[in-house]
Amino acid sequence: MNTFSLSRLSGDEQLWNGLILGDRDSLGAIYHKYVQDLFRFGCSLVHDEDLVRDAIQEVFVDLWKYHLTLQPTDKVKVYLFKCLSNRIQKESQSGQKRKAKLEKYMLDEEVIVESIETSLITASQNRSLQTRLRKALEYLPLRQKEVINCLFFENFSYEETAKIMNINLRSVYTLAWKAISSLKESVGFRIFLLFAVGLFS
Known part of the structure; x- marks a missing residue:
């Protein structure tokens, strides 16, 4: 070069x-x-x-x-x-077909995801919380992990994330909702609530 x-x-x-x-x-x-x-x-x-x-x-x-x-x-x-x-x-x-399936029951997932977006971004900017979150992220499926990284660590918009992942906007919300639900299960519901509202220190 x-x-x-x-x-x-x-x-x-x-x-x-x-x-x-x-x-x-x-x-x-x-x-x-x-x-x-x-x-x-x-x-x-x-x-x-x-x-x-x-x-x-x-x-x-x-x-x-x-x-x-x-x-x-x-x-x-x-x-x-x-x-x-x-x-x-x-x-x-490895050449296998994706088996991604959209959840049929997604009641107001856009509202739920966006309602915690601000606090999640704020919390993820804290180095200690970011370390805890990244550990939990390791256990997520690849596409769920990707959507969280795009939205909350790289600060891409939902529209930009859809372009990056080559999926439609609704699928971005679906994956984000699934990922957030999994994170709540993996770190514990009460701990996750503290994390989401930025009270974890």
């Missing part, structure tokens, strides 16, 4: 347009800007650093391979997270 100047190349949209035009420096700048975020996100989904590194490498190989077909965007981070999510999902499934 050619050497490049980060001071010369700046702004996601500019870098992305450079990549589309076949500028290797733009690809390198995008890689260096987001590789750590991608690695952290990938490792939050699967506990296999080699798989995550390989997946990230494949994402950028594909970006260069298909750069002429890329569409302009100012949401580069969302696009990269979506590509990595798809790659990890494909690898973790």
